[in-house]
Amino acid sequence: MTETLLVAYPWVKALHVIAVISWMAGLLYLPRLFVYHCEAPVGSAQSETFKVMEDKLSRLIMRPAMIATLVFGLVLIAIPGTPGHFVHAGSWLWLKLLLVAGLLVAHLFMTRWRDDFANDRNQRPPRFFRIMNEVPTLLMVGIVLCVIVKPF
Numbered sequence: 001m002t003e004t005l006l007v008a009y010p011w012v013k014a015l016h017v018i019a020v021i022s023w024m025a026g027l028l029y030l031p032r033l034f035v036y037h038c039e040a041p042v043g044s045a046q047s048e049t050f051k052v053m054e055d056k057l058s059r060l061i062m063r064p065a066m067i068a069t070l071v072f073g074l075v076l077i078a079i080p081g082t083p084g085h086f087v088h089a090g091s092w093l094w095l096k097l098l099l100v101a102g103l104l105v106a107h108l109f110m111t112r113w114r115d116d117f118a119n120d121r122n123q124r125p126p127r128f129f130r131i132m133n134e135v136p137t138l139l140m141v142g143i144v145l146c147v148i149v150k151p152f
Contacts, residue, residue: 005079012079016072019065024140026062027103030054030110031133037117038126047120054114066107073100091152099142106135 037050077093079085109132116122145151 002080006081009076009079009082012072012075016069016076019068019072022065023062023069023103023107024136026057026065027106027110027136028133030057030062030114031129033057034113034117034122034124034129035126035133038122038124038129042120051118054117058111058114062107062110066104070100090150092146092150095152096143096146099139099146102139103136103143106132106139 033050033054037047037054040046040050076082077085077089080087083089113122113124113129116124
């Protein structure tokens, strides 16, 4: 069984990276849509178009990519004899997991904000979403540094 998992490791890793890229694309694009949506009058055709775009991005791209990221990531840390196996990894893995938890929280907040827009309840200004657009980027930088540099 372990041998089979070791053979599958590069494939699982590749699928994990693909899923992460897809999830990050959504996490970076959705707040930008919110910025533009703030500027569209409630009930306008433009506002309704943003609602469809935000919903499809969230449900059809971000959610499946997030789930795939988590599943493949958990498989990676569970494969014995690999650098990311939770028993052999250093503190970098735990910091990475904490930063991934931050991405999950950001995702959940974006889902709530999307629901606010869908129900014409948004009370936040465009500047708020411009700032929130930077949060996933900062978390991603930390995650990449943990994985590549392994500082601890």
